[in-house]
Amino acid sequence: MRDLRRVSIVAVLFLVLLRISIGWQLLYEGLWKYQTLSTPKPWSAEGYLKNSQGPFRQQFREMTGDPDDLNWLDYEKVSSRWDRWRNQFASHYGLSEDQLKRVNALLDGPARHAEKLDVLPASVPLHDPQTSTDKRLAKIVSYDAERHLLLTDANTPPLPSEVDELLAYVPVTRNYSGELEGGTEEEQAYFVAIEKLAKRSQGLSARQKLKALLLGDPERLGATGVQREDTDIYVPEMGTIISDDDSTVLLKYGEIQRYKDMLAEYEAQLAQATTDYQRDHLSRVWSVIQQKRTQLVQPVIALEKNLQSEATELLTPEQLSAGELNWENNPIHRVNQMTIWSLLILGGFLIVGLFTPLAAIAAAGMLMMFYLAMPPFPGLPEAPGPDHSLYVNKNVIEAIALLAIAFIPTGRWFGLDGLYSRMFGGDYD
Numbered sequence: 001m002r003d004l005r006r007v008s009i010v011a012v013l014f015l016v017l018l019r020i021s022i023g024w025q026l027l028y029e030g031l032w033k034y035q036t037l038s039t040p041k042p043w044s045a046e047g048y049l050k051n052s053q054g055p056f057r058q059q060f061r062e063m064t065g066d067p068d069d070l071n072w073l074d075y076e077k078v079s080s081r082w083d084r085w086r087n088q089f090a091s092h093y094g095l096s097e098d099q100l101k102r103v104n105a106l107l108d109g110p111a112r113h114a115e116k117l118d119v120l121p122a123s124v125p126l127h128d129p130q131t132s133t134d135k136r137l138a139k140i141v142s143y144d145a146e147r148h149l150l151l152t153d154a155n156t157p158p159l160p161s162e163v164d165e166l167l168a169y170v171p172v173t174r175n176y177s178g179e180l181e182g183g184t185e186e187e188q189a190y191f192v193a194i195e196k197l198a199k200r201s202q203g204l205s206a207r208q209k210l211k212a213l214l215l216g217d218p219e220r221l222g223a224t225g226v227q228r229e230d231t232d233i234y235v236p237e238m239g240t241i242i243s244d245d246d247s248t249v250l251l252k253y254g255e256i257q258r259y260k261d262m263l264a265e266y267e268a269q270l271a272q273a274t275t276d277y278q279r280d281h282l283s284r285v286w287s288v289i290q291q292k293r294t295q296l297v298q299p300v301i302a303l304e305k306n307l308q309s310e311a312t313e314l315l316t317p318e319q320l321s322a323g324e325l326n327w328e329n330n331p332i333h334r335v336n337q338m339t340i341w342s343l344l345i346l347g348g349f350l351i352v353g354l355f356t357p358l359a360a361i362a363a364a365g366m367l368m369m370f371y372l373a374m375p376p377f378p379g380l381p382e383a384p385g386p387d388h389s390l391y392v393n394k395n396v397i398e399a400i401a402l403l404a405i406a407f408i409p410t411g412r413w414f415g416l417d418g419l420y421s422r423m424f425g426g427d428y429d
Helices: 009-036 046-050 057-062 075-093 097-108 135-140 160-167 185-201 206-214 255-272 276-312 331-352 356-373 394-406 416-424
Strands: 112-116 141-144 149-153 224-228 241-244 247-252
Touching (some): 009 356, 009 394, 075 206, 075 276, 097 206, 097 276, 135 141, 135 160, 160 185, 331 356
Antiparallel strands (some): 112 149
């Protein structure tokens, strides 16, 4: 094969074109994926791996690190994730002390809410909780005369009924058009300040919203127990009764627990599926599970994106010039980076004909990984797309072509391998 006289010029031409064509396809695919990283919808192998089928399904799914997005439904894990983001965000952009405080306020909320008020009306007894004539309300909202601020604890914001009581201290009301009526200017200023303070105190930090979403909503929680004395009672819509030491616990199933049960049931049925009917049924069940996953996970992801967006708005133009923060180093991030750079490097080597045998073998191995993640085997769901295959698909064909190229010196015929050989006397092909 090293002797051109043994291979027709037409064969040489098409073999070189085959190498360059495959190299270009890999390179362009890598370039496209790389360019999407700076868009609102960056490419990721996550969806492909999570929907993997076949004998190596679990191994490919585990490459994502969280194949069923259960980490997004764990308050402690998401909270720790946000702490890591905050630390890297502050380091990457060199946040000032004030900026860091504001980011922490977005994440955890301030210790107290404050509203500016120059003068507290004499009719309002909020100066000192110890001497106030209304100690209950004075503990909820106090007035700092030195700093001219109305203050309330962020952990115990005033209830709507308490806000009404605070407003009732002054003879001020709003008419049907929303304009203030009655009272002096000081009293009207107090009325407006209380309204603003109440509105601000009802705003939740990102972590408070997360806690409400994952820990505070019984419709989303996992199984929660309720002690029952009447051990013979069974309420189907509530779930399962468990007896322990002559006591009965009634389980109330939330959507998160229901999702976990659906996953467990699917895996059990998948292992036992032998007929086309069973596999078709499981395919429909999997679609329902993915809808449930999206319903539960997307609100948490939206919380994180909103947190990061609000934090980015605090940055100066000079800080923004530091570039986008790539703070995640989880398994799927590493898989994405490895895939993109493998496509770029191997595609480039094949185009220019440098280290051709090594590049071809490595590219063939990568394509076989794509193939095994979703193989066109009988009884397995077909890969998304218009193509229909059985045992052999485009990935296999391209991998075989690359293995052939690995044992044909096309890089010497037309490529940098020939130059390398003449300069260094190398013989790696």
